[in-house]
Amino acid sequence: MKIPGIIDAHIHFCREEPYFNHIAELAGHENSSEHLKGQYAEHNIVHAVVMGNRGLELSQHNYPDYLSYCIGLDSTCFNTGEIVQQADLVAKHLQRKNCVGIKLYPGYNHFYIYDPVLDPFYQLAMQYKKPVAVHTGLTATSQALLKYSHPMVLDEAAVRYPQVQFVMCHIGNPWLVDAVAIMDKNENVAADLSGLLEGRIANMPDFFARKRGYIDFLKLWLEYLDNYDRLLYGTDWPLANISNYIEFVAHIIPEEQHGKVFFDNANRIYGLGL
Numbered sequence: 001m002k003i004p005g006i007i008d009a010h011i012h013f014c015r016e017e018p019y020f021n022h023i024a025e026l027a028g029h030e031n032s033s034e035h036l037k038g039q040y041a042e043h044n045i046v047h048a049v050v051m052g053n054r055g056l057e058l059s060q061h062n063y064p065d066y067l068s069y070c071i072g073l074d075s076t077c078f079n080t081g082e083i084v085q086q087a088d089l090v091a092k093h094l095q096r097k098n099c100v101g102i103k104l105y106p107g108y109n110h111f112y113i114y115d116p117v118l119d120p121f122y123q124l125a126m127q128y129k130k131p132v133a134v135h136t137g138l139t140a141t142s143q144a145l146l147k148y149s150h151p152m153v154l155d156e157a158a159v160r161y162p163q164v165q166f167v168m169c170h171i172g173n174p175w176l177v178d179a180v181a182i183m184d185k186n187e188n189v190a191a192d193l194s195g196l197l198e199g200r201i202a203n204m205p206d207f208f209a210r211k212r213g214y215i216d217f218l219k220l221w222l223e224y225l226d227n228y229d230r231l232l233y234g235t236d237w238p239l240a241n242i243s244n245y246i247e248f249v250a251h252i253i254p255e256e257q258h259g260k261v262f263f264d265n266a267n268r269i270y271g272l273g274l
Ligand SMILES: [Zn+2]
Pocket: 010, 011, 012, 051, 195, 236
């Protein structure tokens, strides 16, 4: 399936890391910049947004032209006792054109995103007019705590910071109803559709048949929300197969909304200027 002009609004770009090499192989890919570039040419993917998880050092965040990034407060650097110092470094990232937002990992780092201690990050998001992306839903490790990654945490943050654009990564999966309720109420909350598939799926029609209940449920709540201006295509590469993912999102989003979900919304929300 070829969609003209796609932005992948949620990928990870960790070269030479055994874990990422392994999950790329399971998805039928190779965890390398060359392979990714080839795949992007093949599938008309013109740009992607990296969710940073390599700490805050500026030198750790050099990416090829076809990638932008959100500076990630991941578990290697997040420390509630050092937010002020960290905010200085985050500001240096946000001054870069290719740094298009901040990424928070509350489930992994055990904090509520509306905790006043995070205020310096939100002030920066407002100052630089760049969104705050938040990991929501299930987590990859059992040490994480789901009470912090439940989509409900976005409600209080969105109310406290009405000028901040939030992106609820993974649309809170599997708390899809809760995620849609938060989006319905709060106009400053968007969601990316990444992380809903993993590995490589050999036969998509068979997958659609086997997962019909889940897919119908997801479609039902997206129909209820009926707002395709705030949903972003994303894969969580290298977790999932690129071709599978395009087919999956094309299947759950009405065709007349493909332009918005596959391209326009990410371009606008992350200010990519494409
Ligand atoms: Zn991710």
